[in-house]
Amino acid sequence: MKSYDIAIVGAGLVGQAIAAALVGGKTSLPSMQIALIDPAEGVAPAMPEKVDEYDLRVSALTAKTQAFLSRLGAWQQLPETVRKGYTSMHVWDAEGTGSVTFNAADLHVPALGHIVENNQTLWALQQVTAQADNIDMVRAAVQSFDNPDEQGYVPVTLSTGEQLQTRLLVGADGALSNVRQMSGIATREWDYEHRAIVATVRTEHSVADTAWQRFRPEGPLAFLPVHSDDHLASIVWSTVPEEADALLAMDDEAFKQALTSAFEGRLGQVTEVSSRQHFPLRQRHAKRYYEAGVVVAGDAAHTIHPLAGQGVNLGFKDAEVLAEEILRGVSKGLSPGSDAVLGRYQRRRQADNLATMAAMEAFKRLFAADQPLIRLLRNEGMRLFDKALPVKQHVVMQAMGLN
Template structure:
């Protein structure tokens, strides 16, 4: 089997790369390698029916998904557009509010269950003749041969050759590790608890976030019911142990208290899941004939919901560079092509990661002077409309 591109990982980023490639190049041959079986999104009638993993998709991500044909395949009724964002400091009175009306846009972004986006991307890739789905894993691969083909051995005993092997296989990427790409990483010292909850008061199309010394707590609106929210509760491991051991009733009470009762009482909670938070960045995004994207290249704190948006930016840029190379008769796995991708994405990823690390450290400090400065800073920033507009437009990917 010979392919122009072989993508390892059929998650959001891997599928997006595949869909973008077939949109940009008519004769490209793509292998999509993943041992898992795609699960279609189901109906939602109770808190336990929702995907625990959701993404706050920016306008730029929406535009990219629209261009590759995926956005229109996501049912309109499952898109939770939020028109307002309110963040505040738990250790003071500082707060900042962003409104879509101030920017003359219909929404600041959309909260979408990951499975809904993935189902839409699946529809595109499964119906494409030039994409072959291989339900297996990569066992090993070697350096490109004299003709530029990367030999890949699969776990099912088969083998293939590809001009370019893309690792989109998550934070613990086997492709990255097998290629010998080093990472710079450290533990945030936080665990994130995710769940779906029902609140006494309306979430009101607002993304809410309270910055606690132990970590940020976010309530994100969900579709179909304005009293449902997806929570991301970032906290210390010992607090995570404590609240996860609670009964549903006690968990709801603890969550209500941690959120200052901003939406009244939390009355119902789904099953809960936790995962440790770690910042990770590949020092180099490519080796000979191999490249990484999305979480395989970088992971960041979820406090601003930028992880998947950075992944979609990677997908867009990498697919553009591959299509451009093939239009010029170049191999998509050549160093010149992959170096362009790295130059276009690495600085933006690093800047976003640095900003998230700065926010985390700023709000984790309990020093009185730091608390005073950040609260006064938040109040001042909230009044500086041109600066607020610039910041939120940048976050939305519109600048």
């Protein structure tokens, strides 16, 4: 039975980032043995040319996330053509005239963030972890695990029938985390009664380095610039199940017309559309982030509405803090799976995650409300907020992680 200090279940964005943070930088401990456990093969780099060749899942990476990925050496792996910086954000209310515009120039920063396809970010992280001699890639799923033994090791049985043991088992295996469920970590969750439709589209007019979002009563619709082509956008269309079913049943021409209309033609006609994917939206938060020898991070610990693009950024914050606390604890002679280490991680991350989740829930409910008085107050509030530059600066700095 092979022994590891850390075994990370899930080799996606957060799992790869945790591994990379543990082996990179001045505070890393090269003697630690790490396993990345995932049955899926890694992604290959791609330079798409057609709308159907782009990854339908993209992330709006904040300045804080960019700095973290740069420290890991992953950001430098991304070609400039695939990390699309956006310098402005325009948000407006479909049920009135209220709107807010954010500009990088007002903050004296080069960009508000970067839109990057998830497979590109994942590939960049893979390049970092592949160079580490003390990381083993284990192509398997976790079938079961037990409580820590007398030596503090968690015995893990894999789908291949093989076994390993680890001082800390990390669940970075997504929203439906098997690690979380098998460890007995409970969650608070509820269904948003929304589905998100994602696709890549080409627009008649330039997206112009701007992230666009229209708040409809049925849910927000976002157009996000991707790659170096100014007429390409990744859409995230959140809506109620009935409308989602109707949209998914349309042929491409009908969908393009519906999308153009729903976006009020702000970017002209939608001229091309890729295949579409959809997924249900559900808020979920683990009541605890750890049990004996087991910890969860990223979507395994929390999921939120994508209306502000904060989900993956929260996951990267988890990865950064968990790695910091593991390295801090091990340097003081503690086991990486000790309560002292995992308790510090939970204290540092739980409050921030809860605050962000509460803010996203408040925004969703505010823009879903259709009472005339609330609409009036909402639109007037947006107009006042748009004129209050110091307040806008503070909010954007918080969103960028630069607080």
